[in-house]
Amino acid sequence: MRHAVITALVLASATLAVPAKADTFDIVKQRGSILCGVSQGVAGFSSPDDQGKWGGFDIDFCRAVSAAVFGDPDKVSYVALSTKERFTALQAGTVDILSRQSTWTLSRDTGMGIHFAGTAYYDGQGFMVRKDLGVDSALKLSGATVCAEQGTTTEQNVADYFTANKMKYEAVVIDSADSIIKAFDSGRCDVYTTDASALYAQRLKLTDPAAFTVLPEIISKEPLGPAVRKGDDKWFDIVRWTLFSLIEAEEEGITQANAEASLKSQNPTIRRFLGVDGDNGQQLGLEPAFAYNIVAKVGNYGEMFERNLGQSSQLKIARGINALWNAGGLMYAPPAR
Structure with missing residues (x-):
């Protein structure tokens, strides 16, 4: 299926909104595709190429x-959402998943009718400046004018940081990253x-990216992850265990290149993970090979990170x-058993 991008406005009028307690999995299966809410274009995370094909x-x-549900990674339509409309679109049923650099917070997880399935990327708020400003630390930014995006957690974080460090600043709040x-x-x-x-992604859009630098300070915890609607436990489990499967595959050394050969492994953990033995798929309402399909068609977490965000x-x-x-990081998946 060709990658598609659908604006939230058009989709909202053309698609029946999904009530909070509806079985999204059944609706997705009947529709034959997943509606995925993404950004309007952030390099490395979600952006279309010159042919309109989305990547990140x-x-x-x-x-x-999509690979877990359909055995095919391309049964997805991408819905470009602004920062302001992202959570409303998920709540209304305009999208089935929000996969859009969104921070998991208490207020969002408890008061917005949505659930975060886990942390896909541990991030934190930083600062970017022109090199010719001569600043090598955020602690030297007193008196600066600071641009932040409206409707995000960055506004409060930067206010807290400057207040805590007894620095003054002028906020310039703007409604979109572009x-x-x-x-x-x-x-x-x-x-x-x-x-x-x-910041690393947005720097690529500047007239002279080399003239700018990201300062070393990280001033917040920003666990970014996919979100679904509350009250839809089956779909939540599928999305959550897709994330865990990506992480577990890397830990077990299963890659896109060796996934098929790994089906012959005698390691009971690998056999159970790939669906050769056990009933993991059945417990989720999926085919036994759902995790195999994820890795064989998309790769493991490390591969996904490397090609989109890492040194490649x-x-x-x-x-x-x-x-x-087990390599000094925070990525950890519960046992797949």
Whole structure:
């Protein structure tokens, strides 16, 4: 199926909204595709190429869910959502999954009718400045004008940071990331603050990316992950265990290249994970080979990270705390048994 992008406005009028307690899995199966809410274009996470084909870390996650459900990673339609409309679109049933660099917080997880399925990327808020500003630390930004995106957690984080460090600043709040880039590039603000991963992505859009630097301070915890509607436990379980399967596959050394050969493994953990033995798939309402399909058609978590965000990508972000738990990071999946 060709990748498609559907604007939220058109989709909302053309698709029956899904009530909070509806069985999204059955609706998805009947429709024959997954509606995945993504950004309007952030390099490395979700953006279309010149042919309109979407790619990125958040895109690959939705492809992994499609592989788990359909055995085919491309039964997905991508819905480009602004920061303001992302949660409303999920609540209304405009999308089945929100995979859009969204921070898991208490208020969002308890008061918005949505559930985060887990953390797909551990991030934190940072600062980007022009190199010629001569600043090498965020603690030297007193008096600066700071651009932040409206309706995000960055507004409160930056206010808290400057207050805690007894620094003054002038906030320039703008309603979209692309508008911030234009303002920052033109010199309207001295500093651009958002999640550090997004700063690396947005830097590529500047007139002279090499003239800008991301400062070392990280001032917040921003666990980014996919979200679904509350009251839909079956779909929540499928999305959550898709994420865990990506992580578990890396830990077990199962890659896109060796997934088929791994079916012959005598390791009971690998056999159970790939659906050769056991009933993991049945417990989720999926085929026994759902995890095999995820890895064979999309890859494991490490492969997904490397091609979209890591050293094989334009962003070249270090794995850091997003490494596996046994490699000094935080990525950890419960046992698949």
